[in-house]
Amino acid sequence: MLFVLFALWFIASGLLIVDPGSRTMRWMSAVAFTGGSGALAAVISADIIPYFQLTSPNPSLTSILFRVMSICSLLSYYGLPYSFAMLSLAYNSTWQKPLLRTWLPLILLVPPFASLILLPGYTEEMPIDFRVVATWAFPYIIIGSLLIAFKKEHLPAMKRTHLFTCLALLPPILCVGVLNYVMPSFGFYRLWIYHVWILAFVVPFFVFTFFKYGFLGIRLLIERRKLDSTLRAITSGTAILNHAIKNDVGKMRLFLEKMNQHAADTGQTELIQDIHVVMNASRHIQDMISRVHEQTQELPLRTSQVDVRQMLQEVIEPLEVYLSNIQVHVELPDHLELRLDPIQVSETLTNIMMNAIEAMSSGGELAIKAFSSKKNIVLEIKDTGMGMEKSVLKQAVEPFYTTKSGNRNNFGLGLAYCYSVMKKHGGSLEISSEPGKGTRVYLTFPGQR
Structure with missing residues (x-):
């Protein structure tokens, strides 16, 4: 269990270091920490207490170690399902009303505290009343897993990250729910010893997906x-x-x-x-x-309330000379207004549309639409041009990277400028593209704007 302890606490520490300000990261870290507390209890029971009993018997020391073991064990049994439930609520918060977000965490605390106070005390043979605790702990895990699995993602990069988050997180937590709560309720105890085999698969997979594809959005944050x-x-x-x-x-x-x-x-x-x-x-x-x-250069934002449809019309009009063989479709909600810098965002849209026009030299379609994602408003600019290879797509936003090497006036700063503008607005820019299938650019604006 020493491997389980170090693996889980290493993951918990890493998540906090990478992004301590994220509520999702903090609860994910809590899940790993409470799971590691159970492993620490097992290490104390199986290795540390027997060692001191053999080398230097000391009833006081044994009593202290037993108390530490009981605290770690109870923290794991009661804390892990609650932490996972809170993680699922933080990860998938789109359905929650403000009042529910305030009171639900407190309501979910009632079963763990009631079990801790009302059920028989901890013993090494029977640390908790599994039949009672399983009635709320396992539903926390099942419902939390469903919330995470069925979270809707619209942006391509986040869809991929969500998939690998589910693969890295849900199978081990469901196994923990079955081995730690369900099976002991039917008299099958100490099945937690098999957590070593679960983590032997999960930890390498977690590390691989973390660096290759991202986990809970961490890789996107680092990039x-x-x-x-x-x-x-x-x-x-x-x-x-x-x-x-x-x-x-x-x-x-x-x-x-x-x-x-x-x-x-x-x-x-x-x-x-x-x-x-x-x-x-x-x-x-x-x-x-x-x-x-x-x-x-760092240009200051001069924001105002802007009608998005009118802004788009003002951007498209000067480009009509380039749009003779391109069909333009605009699909926006009525009266869509955002608080933004109209000059810089208009320049951003112009850069993106010119890239799309250049990618459709033989004609095509340019579609612009808006939709909601979480609390944000997303503008999608889609073309039917030649698209980009993955190697080009990865570098598209990097300063001074350009595929237009024959143009002496192109410095490869267009998309880097667009990214900077969106960052100043508290939003983001993402690109999705495949060769022969065109390109989609997503401009995400915070909903309060």
């Missing part, structure tokens, strides 16, 4: 934090470069003007031509760095 830090570094770097180059180019132009005047006074035609070449090059360098800086 976004990494991209945020990259954008901050680029913003700072381009600001310094812009300032330094502007100063040095200014000095160059000053001296070039003097040289040009001297060449004109002395009739050196060839030197004048050379000076003009250098001046044009310096002007081009300054223009290039200025445009990069404009696309990466």
Whole structure:
């Protein structure tokens, strides 16, 4: 059971370290911690107490260890189903009303506390009254599993994460429910010894899915934090470069003007031509760095209440010259308003639509619609273009990554800028694409906006 103890407490610690502010992460950590407490009780019973009884018998020490063991055992038996029930409510909160979210956690505490107070005390042979505890603990686990399994996800990245969360979490918790509560109710005790075999499969699978696909959204969180830090570094770097180059180019132009005047006074035609070449090059360098800086600088939000349909019309109108062979479909709820920065969001929509138009050089369909996801409003921009390979899709939002290498005016900052704008609004940008099946871009805005 030592392996179970370390594995579960390692997972509990890792979840808290990665995202301590997430309610879902805290309850998932509580599930792992309470499960590990049961393993600690088993280790104390099977290894620690016998060791001290053989090496240095001490009734006081044995009594203390027995009390610690009983606390850990009860924490596991009563705490694990409650923690899992709270995890399921935090993970799938779409159906809950505000009043229910306030009172349901307190109501769910009643059976564990009543069992702890009213049922017979802990003994090593019979730690709890399994028949009574199973009447509420196993339903907590079953209903919680259903809540997690049937959570609806609309965004592609979250659908995949949800699938692997279910595969990593639900089979072991259901096994725990059967082995720890149901089977002992029928007289089959100490089946928790088989948890080692369950975790021997679950822990490697958990680690694999955590790093490969994500768990409870953690991988997405890590990727976004990494991209945020990259954008901050680029913003700072381009600001310094812009300032330094502007100063040095200014000095160059000053001296070039003097040289040009001297060449004109002395009739050196060839030197004048050379000076003009250098001046044009310096002007081009300054223009290039200025445009990069404009696309990466931190622009403050100037938010207002915006009619989304009207904003889309204003974005589409200037693009009509490119839409001659493309059908545009807009499907929005009536009177959809969001509080946002209309200039920056309009620029974001323009960038995304231009990418879609360029992907449909032979014509196609561009569909824009809005829907609700949890408490958020999502704008989906879908095209029927060529789509993207997975390798391209993974890098699409990274600064300076571009597939338009032949275009000297493209710096690969369009989608990075769009991501930054959505981040400033407290939302997100996600892309789903397959070669030959087109691309979908999801802009998620917090519902309160």
